[in-house]
Amino acid sequence: MSFLSATLARVKPSPTIAVSTKARELKAAGKDVIGLGAGEPDFDTPQNIKDAAKAAIDRGETKYTAVDGLPELKKAICAKFKRDNGLDYEPSQVSVGAGGKQILYNALMATLNPGDEVIIPAPYWVSYPDMVLLAGGEPVFVEGRMEDGFRITPEALEAAITPKTKWFIFNSPSNPTGAGYTRAQLKALTDVLMMHPHVHIMSDDMYEKLTYGDFEFCTPAEVEPGLYDRTLTCNGVSKAYAMTGWRIGYAAGPAPLIKAMGKIQSQSTSNPSSIAQWAALEALNGPQDFIAENNAVFQRRRDMVVEMLNQAEGIDCPVPEGAFYVYPSIAGCIGKTTPAGVKIENDEVFATALLEEKGVAVVFGAAFGLSPNFRVSYATSDEALKEACTRIQDFCASLS
Numbered sequence: 390m391s392f393l394s395a396t397l398a399r400v401k402p403s404p405t406i407a408v409s410t411k412a413r414e415l416k417a418a419g420k421d422v423i424g425l426g427a428g429e430p431d432f433d434t435p436q437n438i439k440d441a442a443k444a445a446i447d448r449g450e451t452k453y454t455a456v457d458g459l460p461e462l463k464k465a466i467c468a469k470f471k472r473d474n475g476l477d478y479e480p481s482q483v484s485v486g487a488g489g490k491q492i493l494y495n496a497l498m499a500t501l502n503p504g505d506e507v508i509i510p511a512p513y514w515v516s517y518p519d520m521v522l523l524a525g526g527e528p529v530f531v532e533g534r535m536e537d538g539f540r541i542t543p544e545a546l547e548a549a550i551t552p553k554t555k556w557f558i559f560n561s562p563s564n565p566t567g568a569g570y571t572r573a574q575l576k577a578l579t580d581v582l583m584m585h586p587h588v589h590i591m592s593d594d595m596y597e598k599l600t601y602g603d604f605e606f607c608t609p610a611e612v613e614p615g616l617y618d619r620t621l622t623c624n625g626v627s628k629a630y631a632m633t634g635w636r637i638g639y640a641a642g643p644a645p646l647i648k649a650m651g652k653i654q655s656q657s658t659s660n661p662s663s664i665a666q667w668a669a670l671e672a673l674n675g676p677q678d679f680i681a682e683n684n685a686v687f688q689r690r691r692d693m694v695v696e697m698l699n700q701a702e703g704i705d706c707p708v709p710e711g712a713f714y715v716y717p718s719i720a721g722c723i724g725k726t727t728p729a730g731v732k733i734e735n736d737e738v739f740a741t742a743l744l745e746e747k748g749v750a751v752v753f754g755a756a757f758g759l760s761p762n763f764r765v766s767y768a769t770s771d772e773a774l775k776e777a778c779t780r781i782q783d784f785c786a787s788l789s
């Protein structure tokens with residue numbers, strides 16, 4: 390009898406870990422490596438948020454809280470949904486967890502039975518398929534092709550829906566592509582969902598605040614109020630407020646689902662850190678102006694990275710609407726050979742050779758379910774980005 394569970398056997402080890410392990414090994418061996426793999430802002434958490442956490446400690450807010458969130462924080466989350474998304478929620482419709490990740494996981498654990506299908510647009514955030522598998526469900530992928538801006542079409546969504554479909558996971562702006570859906574593009578998808586009342590919608594709005602130019606964020610329950618009763622709108626403070634280490638995410642949706650998610654949390658982790666919850670309250674209620682300041686920096690970096698990557702031979706890099714990632718294609722490099730004699734057969738070989746031969750760590754597209762591409766995170770300094778893009782240009786020029 391195996392000691393490890395059969396459920397675990399369904400889950401793959403994270404392919405992104407191989408890249409970061411390799412980068413760490415090369416760094417330890419003294420090689421100059423630039424990492425473009427980070428999924429977090431390089432900015433520090435704003436001072437007012439840190440001060441709120443310190444004040445919470447000094448006030449003795451160091452005990453268990455309500456399992457799925459402080460009432461004060463739930464109130465602030467309701468106000469945020471009203472203010473930013475025009476959505477009305479009561480505190481009983483809100484759940485707070487240890488990061489957006491726990492929220493999504495709780496929702497899947499609370500709802501999936503063996504054989505239930507979850508539609509995931511590809512390329513996808515690496516955790517979605519494995520969370521679905523851990524919860525006993527079956528991921529069903531719908532490809533968002535590069536020529537369609539990495540967005541799925543309503544026809545492809547329609548074709549993927551079966552009587553077994555329980556959830557459709559929606560993520561805009563997206564990790565790994567940065568692609569965002571306009572209101573009209575999202576409405577075309579919600580029109581399909583309106584015709585299938587058994588499908589629930591999990592909207593992962595983690596990158597809501599990180600959008601550039603005149604792109605306007607929108608979320609399914611706002612675009613189609615008819616979906617309100619079957620949508621879980623998920624968000625968190627990790628990305629917008631540079632609070633990845635604090636571990637606070639939240640969601641709002643139908644009260645029975647929220648209650649079920651709380652039940653999972655009550656028997657696993659209980660409440661997220663009391664101190665982090667008070668910090669998140671300040672993040673949501675406090676000044677928001679630093680978000681625009683950070684976004685100006687991100688936009689400048691995005692533009693530089695897109696321009697420099699498009700100058701690299703064999704690379705085609707679309708301009709994304711948000712998040713802090715770009716997802717260029719390396720179709721023009723496939724079949725070529727590196728100076729070290731490595732034949733670029735796919736994006737994994739490309740990323741490994743780029744790391745070994747030029748010291749630049751990126752994550753290959755197959756990890757996110759769409760090839761031949763790679764993901765660059767531009768949440769790092771301008772100098773490091775410029776040097777890394779120059780090395781990518783040199784690498785591509787050296788291919789024959």
Ligand SMILES: Cc1ncc(COP(=O)(O)O)c(C=O)c1O
Nearest residue numbers: 428488489490514564595625627
């Ligand atoms: C699309 C997406 N959703 C959710 C998360 C999880 O965020 P958190 O750090 O709050 O768990 C991430 C983090 O990388 C993400 O990229």
